[in-house]
Amino acid sequence: MLYAILCYDHEDAIGAWTKEEEAAVMGRLSVVQEVLSRQGRLGPVARLVPTTAATTVRKAQDPVVLDGPFAETKEQLLGFFVVECADLEEAIETAKDLARANAPGGSYEVRPIALFKPGQIQTEGAAG
């Protein structure tokens, strides 16, 4: 079963991390990802640019384009992992590993994936 593990946190608190804190958290998260990767369970991983860079397109016959994220929330969607897990228990354990590796505050939302197309994009790292 595939699960999306969505990372939510206060965007401006993450933005206030020092470079060292940022590097430490990223380092610990990559350890968790390496384990998943060795087990052949890790799918696409993405970190999103802050919501200030977001644009929202409202569905309609004549779609309306709005600046900013879909919803103004206290915590923002910052990124996600796609992970293969036997069941919800395993998915929760994986999210816990990520949660322990990350800084306190914020949440990981575990969402089973109904349809998954891996696509054909091969680029690593930031686009642009």
Place this chain on the structure above:
Amino acid sequence: MNDIAWIDAAFTAARPQALGALLRYFRDLDTAEEAFQDACLRALDSWPRNGPPRDPVAWLILVGRNAALDGVRRRNRLESLPDEEALSDLGDAESDMAERLDGSHYRDDILRLLFICCHPDLPSTQQIALALRIVSGLSVKQIARAFLVGESAMEQRITRAKARVSAAAVPFETPGAVERAERLSAVAAMIYLIFNEGYSANAVVDRGRAPLCDEAIRLARLLLRLFPAEPEIMGLAALMLLQHARTPARADAEGNAVLLEDQDRSLWNRPMIVEGLALIDKAMRHRRPGPYQVQAAIAALHARAQQAADTDWAQIDRLYATLERLQPSPVVTLNRAVAVSKLRGAAEALAMIEPLAPRLSGYFFFFGARGAFLHQLGRTEEAREAFNRAIALANTPAEAAHIRMHLDRLVADVQSG
């Protein structure tokens, strides 16, 4: 990350909104700052034990407000309020209350907090110092280091600035649309001042100033979250991100400045460039150009060029022409001349800057550019003269060293030619 580090980041993130709301309640900057300080002290005790609250801003506002009211009541021998333990896991009801208290106001609260730092009576360095102290919450020590002055001198400067601001009428009424737009543009200018203070040539040799750039970018993101559809604020954020992305490549191992065209572009910060490009793309859709957007668009063209030779100088020339219309200044024309020299040669560029001489006779970059154009035209003696003028006008040793490098090349060219 240890407890202190993440709590500190949470305080920094919560500060503008929490302090802005407390300022609205108490209408006094000192009381608001004390209340916020009290709330932080209590959080340091409570959060590690109980875990972070779901909504740190609401927690700090309520606890800070109660602490300050508690102080008033204690002085008046009235009954005290329940302590923060009762608030430590803010339920949804309390969170909703905080939302109602602040949701409708928070935009103007934060803008007001930034705006009082832009008081026109304050010289720009004091505006910056005040904003860094009040809004960003940097310590006096950090600010003093950024400005290369002693701690007590900076303490005095900030105290004086605060007194000036307190004596002035702080605008508490909800601003109208015109006032809001005026405040926004004053605040944007102040944020760009902070950035330039950090980005100036000194930053190349003195890493102590680089945090000012990060701080300015953080403030611009904050402003953008409050005003998500303002193209000039997008442009400001994009401009700073795209410029700051180059910082790792702006100096060599010895601390000497490296020209844009000589920089190792693989050292540029990719995530910052991606964010900056995303923002300028968004801004341009509005078709309401302004000086920040045009400058960001120029920076974006540099960022998009894989190597210096790929730079789209024709487009840069057109953008500088737009900027000359929007914000006429000899410095803009000087910058345009650099693009013209790449496109149509040094002779045309030189002709373009000659009329600027009377107005830029004290400007380091004018003589640096003039020297470079003359050098390209093989007018060695005049080039040497211009470079010497530039060295005499250099504001920092790094600027002088940079021109000396030009002089060395000049000598090398003469010898080899």
